[in-house]
Amino acid sequence: MSMNLEREKEVLVGSQLAETKKLNLSSILYVGTVISMLVALYFIFIYAAEEKTMGAAQKIFYFHVSSAWLAFMAFFVTFVCSILFLIKRKRIFDTYAYVSAEIGVVFTIIVLTTGPIWAKSSWNTWWVWEPRLITTLILFFIYVAYIMIRQMDGVWDKKARLAAVFGIIGFADVPIVFFAIRWWQTKFHPIVFGDGPSQSGGGIEGTMLTALFVSLAAFTILYSYFLYKGVSFENMKIKVERYKEKLREDLDK
Amino acid sequence: MNQMRTALFLAKKDLYSELKTKQILVTQIIFAALVIVVFSFAFDPANNTTKAVIPGVIWVIIVFSGILGLNRSFISEQRNDTIQGLLVAPMEATSIYLGKFLANFTMMLIVELVSIPFLFLLFDFKFLGSIPYFILVIFLGSFGFIAIGTFLAALAANSKSSEMLLPLLLFPITTPILIGVVQATRIILTNMEKFSSALAWIQLVTAYDVIFFVVCFLLIDYVLEV
Numbered sequence: 207m208s209m210n211l212e213r214e215k216e217v218l219v220g221s222q223l224a225e226t227k228k229l230n231l232s233s234i235l236y237v238g239t240v241i242s243m244l245v246a247l248y249f250i251f252i253y254a255a256e257e258k259t260m261g262a263a264q265k266i267f268y269f270h271v272s273s274a275w276l277a278f279m280a281f282f283v284t285f286v287c288s289i290l291f292l293i294k295r296k297r298i299f300d301t302y303a304y305v306s307a308e309i310g311v312v313f314t315i316i317v318l319t320t321g322p323i324w325a326k327s328s329w330n331t332w333w334v335w336e337p338r339l340i341t342t343l344i345l346f347f348i349y350v351a352y353i354m355i356r357q358m359d360g361v362w363d364k365k366a367r368l369a370a371v372f373g374i375i376g377f378a379d380v381p382i383v384f385f386a387i388r389w390w391q392t393k394f395h396p397i398v399f400g401d402g403p404s405q406s407g408g409g410i411e412g413t414m415l416t417a418l419f420v421s422l423a424a425f426t427i428l429y430s431y432f433l434y435k436g437v438s439f440e441n442m443k444i445k446v447e448r449y450k451e452k453l454r455e456d457l458d459k
Numbered sequence: 460m461n462q463m464r465t466a467l468f469l470a471k472k473d474l475y476s477e478l479k480t481k482q483i484l485v486t487q488i489i490f491a492a493l494v495i496v497v498f499s500f501a502f503d504p505a506n507n508t509t510k511a512v513i514p515g516v517i518w519v520i521i522v523f524s525g526i527l528g529l530n531r532s533f534i535s536e537q538r539n540d541t542i543q544g545l546l547v548a549p550m551e552a553t554s555i556y557l558g559k560f561l562a563n564f565t566m567m568l569i570v571e572l573v574s575i576p577f578l579f580l581l582f583d584f585k586f587l588g589s590i591p592y593f594i595l596v597i598f599l600g601s602f603g604f605i606a607i608g609t610f611l612a613a614l615a616a617n618s619k620s621s622e623m624l625l626p627l628l629l630f631p632i633t634t635p636i637l638i639g640v641v642q643a644t645r646i647i648l649t650n651m652e653k654f655s656s657a658l659a660w661i662q663l664v665t666a667y668d669v670i671f672f673v674v675c676f677l678l679i680d681y682v683l684e685v
Contacts, residue, residue, distance in 0.1 A: 292681055347631040354627060358618040368614050371678050372628065375610075378674060379632050382667055386635035389663070390642060 280310030288373035305436035469558025491574035533616035600640035
């Protein structure tokens with residue numbers, strides 16, 4: 207457990223050089239992100255109707271919901287990749303899990319900052335102790351802890367193993383956290399999709415719903431771009447570490 | 460049940476060494492007492508509204524003193540690298556987990572047995588609810604907390620700064636338990652009329668206990684790899 211007989215970083219095996227073929231996917235995703243984001247902005251600011259009481263402040267809703275969706279999706283990818291890592295023990299799954307968790311944390315921060323801005327104009331308070339808010343906050347803390355496990359010292363496969371275990375536990379915890387808090391507090395958030403059981407004023411206008419779906423799609427593409435870029439950065443980092451280690455070994459000789 | 464036998468053996472070893480050194484248990488109890496003293500400064504015991512915070516205070520004591528014990532349970536094995544011995548010994552990782560869990564849980568119950576009456580005494584709390592249910596809630600809550608805590612302590616023990624890492628891992632994961640037990644304790648201690656909702660909370664905590672005990676059992680093999 208504490209004893210590391212292996213070296214912390216691996217030496218480069220052979221002399222693999224970076225392959226330059228995969229540039230295609232990256233640029234496709236980049237162009238896709240730019241176009242879909244511009245389209246989403248058009249739908250949000252021009253196409254969608256303006257909210258009666260909140261006015262322009264309501265526009266933040268599209269980014270808020272989309273960021274929340276992106277964060278949840280990122281954490282789900284972390285969960286799936288963690289399971290795959292424990293089964294297959296391939297480093298690539300670990301890299302995907304890590305990058306996805308990082309993106310998720312960044313977008314959770316966005317959710318937690320846009321949320322209060324929106325709350326101030328709609329509920330006239332910055333923060334309420336309400337199920338979805340607390341769950342998001344707890345989610346944020348869980349994945350910050352996940353990243354802290356990754357910052358531990360030691361060989362990569364130990365860190366990857368422990369982080370994968372925590373990724374599974376953390377994700378399994380989220381629904382329970384949500385239900386526990388939901389029981390504890392009454393609901394405050396409007397239920398946007400479907401009929402809200404208790405509220406008559408629930409629901410959303412058609413143009414707004416379209417804008418929401420367009421921004422959800424845009425954020426999904428943005429996520430895949432980030433994920434792709436992040437994973438290739440991580441792979442480069444790993445490669446540089448191996449080169450360094452090889453150099454060190456050559457110097458020792 | 461060979462697994463259970465080795466687990467009991469390990470728990471016995473831990474408790475016996477604790478009996479000899481009395482390091483952790485004494486620290487935990489003194490710490491619990493100190494938390495009570497700090498709370499008496501924060502919330503005036505003479506004030507009647509203080510009664511409302513007692514259920515929360517109980518769980519703050521349990522969580523904080525529990526963390527102290529959990530931190531030590533795997534770190535203490537590292538000094539002479541005995542954890543390596545445990546891992547290569549002819550027993551499964553699940554028995555190590557189970558044994559550590561039993562030892563931690565026993566110590567936690569002893570701490571609670573001392574500190575909770577002490578709290579009631581110092582805050583002059585008049586017990587109105589039902590004692591068996593109160594004990595049940597305390598038991599279930601500590602069970603879940605220690606079960607997941609032992610697991611995460613095994614995980615955090617790999618880090619050099621595991622004392623700092625463990626609370627960060629443990630608190631977000633145990634939020635459902637903490638919410639559930641604090642609500643259940645509040646209802647049982649102050650108004651027994653709403654007992655049905657306390658029962659619902661107890662069910663939630665029990666479900667959490669079962670789910671996470673099973674998950675920890677399945678995943679401990681990956682944490683305690685050589």
